[in-house]
Amino acid sequence: MANILSGKDVAAALNANLTERAAALKAKGVNPTLAIVRVGENGSDLSYERGATKRAAALGIEIVNFVLPADCSKEELVAVIKKVNEDPAIHGCLMFRPLPAHLAADQNEICNLLDPSKDVDSMNHLSNAGVYEGRNDLGYAPCTAQACMEILDYYNIDLKGKNVCVVGHSLVVGRPAALLALNRDATTTQCHIMTRNTPEHTQKADVIIVACGKAGLVTEKWLGEGQIVIDVGINVTAEGKIVGDVDKAAAEAKTAAYSPVPGGVGAVTTSVLMKHVVEAAEKTC
Numbered sequence: 561m562a563n564i565l566s567g568k569d570v571a572a573a574l575n576a577n578l579t580e581r582a583a584a585l586k587a588k589g590v591n592p593t594l595a596i597v598r599v600g601e602n603g604s605d606l607s608y609e610r611g612a613t614k615r616a617a618a619l620g621i622e623i624v625n626f627v628l629p630a631d632c633s634k635e636e637l638v639a640v641i642k643k644v645n646e647d648p649a650i651h652g653c654l655m656f657r658p659l660p661a662h663l664a665a666d667q668n669e670i671c672n673l674l675d676p677s678k679d680v681d682s683m684n685h686l687s688n689a690g691v692y693e694g695r696n697d698l699g700y701a702p703c704t705a706q707a708c709m710e711i712l713d714y715y716n717i718d719l720k721g722k723n724v725c726v727v728g729h730s731l732v733v734g735r736p737a738a739l740l741a742l743n744r745d746a747t748t749t750q751c752h753i754m755t756r757n758t759p760e761h762t763q764k765a766d767v768i769i770v771a772c773g774k775a776g777l778v779t780e781k782w783l784g785e786g787q788i789v790i791d792v793g794i795n796v797t798a799e800g801k802i803v804g805d806v807d808k809a810a811a812e813a814k815t816a817a818y819s820p821v822p823g824g825v826g827a828v829t830t831s832v833l834m835k836h837v838v839e840a841a842e843k844t845c
Contacts, residue, residue: 594624609656702731704832724768759781779810
């Protein structure tokens with residue numbers, strides 16, 4: 561039976577540490593502050609914003625909201641990004657993406673206008689370069705990918721010398737997760753939709769990180785004895801139940817340790833966002 565790698569425990573430890581660090585910053589006259597930039601009223605954006613605002617308040621982190629109408633112009637959004645860049649009281653910025661369809665062609669350009677030192681969720685290309693180069697002075701890693709590493713750290717799982725297989729190659733989870741593992745001296749394998757016979761790769765791994773967005777993709781035949789599995793996928797079944805990319809029963813029966821959905825990576829991601837804000841504020845002292 562697998563040991564459960566609870567994201568709630570990881571988040572609680574991170575939150576306790578961040579509360580102390582935020583208080584120390586305030587004692588120096590620095591109020592760690594996150595700007596949230598939202599275009600329109602997308603339901604998932606609003607839900608995440610509410611959660612982030614609640615978490616920030618609990619930790620002593622300030623929130624500044626910039627809300628633009630769904631039909632705003634590129635120039636209006638660029639003006640907001642410039643305002644964030646120029647305000648020394650703002651230490652980090654989260655902009656919800658994807659942007660509305662009429663701004664889609666300009667999204668990369670707009671993202672790259674954000675000062676990398678305030679890019680707490682890796683939307684600037686320089687932040688991605690920092691992950692690629694293993695540097696911590698070029699923005700921050702995507703929060704969900706970093707949350708995978710935080711879980712491994714909390715449970716003292718050292719990746720050095722281990723075979724890590726990442727299933728999924730998105731820019732926000734799969735690719736950066738593989739690079740973060742590589743930066744920890746793991747031997748990494750990246751699988752994606754065009755990979756032939758993916759189970760051959762996953763069966764040989766010591767650690768599997770799955771981020772595809774396909775419910776129950778990873779079944780027992782994909783798994784080997786004694787593995788560590790981090791499930792990142794969030795899927796909603798026809799019955800309204802939230803499930804991961806990994807078959808839960810198979811993972812619990814066959815692996816050594818398993819971070820489930822729900823209760824795993826998702827519980828940590830918002831705390832990682834706040835950690836990046838606090839780190840950005842600390843760099844200004």
